[in-house]
Amino acid sequence: MTTTTRHRVPAGTPGATAPAPSASGPRARRAAKRRQLTACGVLMTPFFALLVTVFLIPVGTAVHLSFYSDDQPGLGFGPERTVFVGLRSYAAVLTDPTFLSGLGTVALYCLIYIPLMVVGALALALLLDSGVVRLRAFAQLGLFLPHAVPGIIAALIWLYLYTPGISPVIELFAEADITIDFLGIHTVIPSIVNIALWSNLGYNMVVFYAALQAVPREVIEASVVDGAGPVRTALQVKTPLVRASVVMVAIFTLIWALQLFTEPMLLSQSSPMISARFSPSMYIYDAAFTRNNYSLAAAASVVLLVCTIALSYGVTRFTSRADVSQEAR
Amino acid sequence: MSAIDSSLLRPRLLGRATVNAVVAISVLYTLLPVLWLVLAASKNRDALFGSDLLSLSDFSFLRNLEDLFAMDGGLYGRWYANSLLYAVLGAALGALVSVACGYAFDKYRFRHKEKLFGLVLAAVMVPQTVLALPLYLMASETGLVNTFWAVFIPVLFNPFGVYLGRVFSRGYVPDEVLEAARVDGAGELTTYVRVALRMLGPGLVTVFLFQLTAIWNNFFLPMVMLSDQDLYPVSLGLYQWNSSASVSPEYYPVVIMGSLLAVLPLILAFTLLQRFWRSGLTAGAVK
Numbered sequence: 001m002t003t004t005t006r007h008r009v010p011a012g013t014p015g016a017t018a019p020a021p022s023a024s025g026p027r028a029r030r031a032a033k034r035r036q037l038t039a040c041g042v043l044m045t046p047f048f049a050l051l052v053t054v055f056l057i058p059v060g061t062a063v064h065l066s067f068y069s070d071d072q073p074g075l076g077f078g079p080e081r082t083v084f085v086g087l088r089s090y091a092a093v094l095t096d097p098t099f100l101s102g103l104g105t106v107a108l109y110c111l112i113y114i115p116l117m118v119v120g121a122l123a124l125a126l127l128l129d130s131g132v133v134r135l136r137a138f139a140q141l142g143l144f145l146p147h148a149v150p151g152i153i154a155a156l157i158w159l160y161l162y163t164p165g166i167s168p169v170i171e172l173f174a175e176a177d178i179t180i181d182f183l184g185i186h187t188v189i190p191s192i193v194n195i196a197l198w199s200n201l202g203y204n205m206v207v208f209y210a211a212l213q214a215v216p217r218e219v220i221e222a223s224v225v226d227g228a229g230p231v232r233t234a235l236q237v238k239t240p241l242v243r244a245s246v247v248m249v250a251i252f253t254l255i256w257a258l259q260l261f262t263e264p265m266l267l268s269q270s271s272p273m274i275s276a277r278f279s280p281s282m283y284i285y286d287a288a289f290t291r292n293n294y295s296l297a298a299a300a301s302v303v304l305l306v307c308t309i310a311l312s313y314g315v316t317r318f319t320s321r322a323d324v325s326q327e328a329r
Numbered sequence: 330m331s332a333i334d335s336s337l338l339r340p341r342l343l344g345r346a347t348v349n350a351v352v353a354i355s356v357l358y359t360l361l362p363v364l365w366l367v368l369a370a371s372k373n374r375d376a377l378f379g380s381d382l383l384s385l386s387d388f389s390f391l392r393n394l395e396d397l398f399a400m401d402g403g404l405y406g407r408w409y410a411n412s413l414l415y416a417v418l419g420a421a422l423g424a425l426v427s428v429a430c431g432y433a434f435d436k437y438r439f440r441h442k443e444k445l446f447g448l449v450l451a452a453v454m455v456p457q458t459v460l461a462l463p464l465y466l467m468a469s470e471t472g473l474v475n476t477f478w479a480v481f482i483p484v485l486f487n488p489f490g491v492y493l494g495r496v497f498s499r500g501y502v503p504d505e506v507l508e509a510a511r512v513d514g515a516g517e518l519t520t521y522v523r524v525a526l527r528m529l530g531p532g533l534v535t536v537f538l539f540q541l542t543a544i545w546n547n548f549f550l551p552m553v554m555l556s557d558q559d560l561y562p563v564s565l566g567l568y569q570w571n572s573s574a575s576v577s578p579e580y581y582p583v584v585i586m587g588s589l590l591a592v593l594p595l596i597l598a599f600t601l602l603q604r605f606w607r608s609g610l611t612a613g614a615v616k
Contacts, residue, residue, distance in 0.1 A: 032511070039517030040437035045432035050486040055452050058463035065463070130438070132345045133352050145363060148595035150546045152519070152564040153588045156571060157362050168365065191579040202359055230344070259456040262548050264398055269572045281458040281549075288462045289553065301459040312454050 020053055033110045065298035066090065074281050089299035098277040099300060105189065106279050110257045113193045117253050119274075125208035140209070143202035154199045155266040162191060163270065183271035192195060192263045204249050211245040212238055216290075247319045251312050261285070280304045342484070356493040365594070373582060393586040400570075400583050407559055408566040412545060413519065415562055420541040423485040427540075428533050431494020432525060436507060447493075452488040463552045468554060479554040484544045497532025498525070515607060534605035538598060545595055558590045563591045 038207045093099050129135055133195045146154060151301050161167045162182035182191045215238055239246075261281040268274035268282075273295065276290065277283040280300060286295035397405050434446055464483055468474040473482075502525045510520040526533070551565045558566070567587050571592035574580035 040433045043433035046426045054486045056482045058460040061463035127348050132607050138351040139352050142360050146359050149592050152548050284458050296463050305459045
């Protein structure tokens with residue numbers, strides 16, 4: 001067995017694709033099939049073991065917890081009683097103004113962040129793909145660099161750049177007689193958007209750029225021959241051809257944006273504008289580990305999960321319908 | 330062609346300048362904060378607040394470096410080692426597990442395969458914050474809470490790696506090669522380890538890098554699971570030091586220096602493995 005695997009069949013040899021010798025009857029074929037399924041099982045088992053333990057069981061637990069509540073008589077020393085409370089935790093979460101304002105905050109954050117990110121990254125990729133940019137490799141590396149900066153450190157850097165006394169940015173504004181408070185009530189969400197944008201712009205640009213590189217050159221040449229300028233070629237020829245990546249980036253950006261946690265958590269150390277329940281994820285953390293109200297935290301988790309799935313599904317449906325209408329046109 | 334060029338020369342030159350200006354401003358936007366971090370890391374505390382950033386008069390880079398590793402009994406070195414362990418080991422193991430599964434999804438046929446794959450894709454969508462509380466409860470039931478394993482095991486799970494593994498396997502490992510190995514009488518798993526895995530190399534490196542970045546970035550899970558400072562990764566440690574900085578400002582220079590050092594491993598990884606992830610990213614993005 002070991003000696004034969006080293007033997008390489010040259011690619012393109014007609015014999016390479018031929019089925020196994022006819023000497024192997026249906027029984028041998030069945031045995032081969034069984035061997036393949038065993039191998040498939042062996043290759044998949046580690047991943048699915050993880051999927052069950054760190055994904056399925058936790059999701060199940062979260063749903064279960066949200067319907068039950070722990071009654072711990074005698075300061076938690078008494079026997080623990082778990083009581084079915086039905087939708088009570090959901091009612092509590094959905095009528096809690098701090099949770100609703102967290103949802104509102106994230107909605108606003110998404111509305112500013114996602115369009116800026118997708119349009120910005122795509123625009124940069126198109127500019128780099130246009131062939132007129134000097135030092136293209138350097139520009140790409142420079143744009144990509146923040147991706148190597150961990151989220152918490154990106155938040156730290158920007159926190160310092162938002163802090164009066166340390167920040168050269170604020171000093172610069174001050175010299176022009178502009179006082180700006182980056183962590184004020186109206187600026188705190190744009191400030192967080194800026195951190196996320198800074199971190200991920202270059203990465204998504206590289207994804208779009210890779211997709212643009214795969215656009216056949218003939219298509220672009222044809223559009224140039226037809227008299228389309230570089231701007232029209234970029235917007236009406238190249239952009240529709242990288243739709244799939246645009247949708248992928250939009251969905252991933254959305255999923256990450258809905259989990260908003262790291263940046264506000266760090267900024268909350270310095271800004272009174274960010275409460276402990278600023279975003280739904282912070283609400284979950286606060287409910288579970290500060291207030292020890294597990295059923296409330298679980299219900300909030302399930303609400304966040306349902307929102308994430310519904311919105312991702314919505315984006316997929318919306319774009320696929322747009323696809324159909326595009327083709328019909 | 331040249332006739333068209335000369336008639337359009339003026340607007341095109343203008344356009345060219347605009348395009349380059351936009352790209353240059355974007356590059357400054359991404360680079361300057363990192364440059365600030367480098368400059369700020371060489372300032373002592375007094376210079377950090379106040380005097381201008383570019384003066385070299387109070388250069389104390391080495392002094393800050395010394396302070397960083399001496400602070401709180403050398404905790405930072407400990408955190409750094411922890412982060413490396415979580416990230417490198419976790420990403421290597423996680424990438425192997427995910428790519429093996431993705432390969433199996435691509436090369437083998439069985440009932441309900443697409444439904445199972447749908448489950449894997451659904452897992453990509455589930456926010457980490459949703460899983461954190463149940464994971465914490467499970468870990469405390471099994472006595473794993475506040476141990477290495479409480480952080481290490483969950484980070485191995487990478488459903489997006491399975492998706493990429495399937496895409497790469499379709500692109501890099503021709504079915505003919507497997508058929509040939511079968512004709513030769515090679516075992517399925519032997520073929521995977523000796524033939525397919527080698528062809529999947531760039532894909533494996535891509536998944537490894539994705540996961541390395543994710544684990545190095547990981548903040549929420551350690552925050553939930555760990556209370557022992559000796560087990561912290563760099564991200565959580567710096568978060569804690571930063572919260573102390575508002576009370577005791579001697580933490581500011583070490584937090585900045587610590588942040589600078591924490592950026593290095595990923596830059597190093599991306600630079601060294603550039604050849605692989607570039608091709609890997611393309612394969613992942615196109616399909």
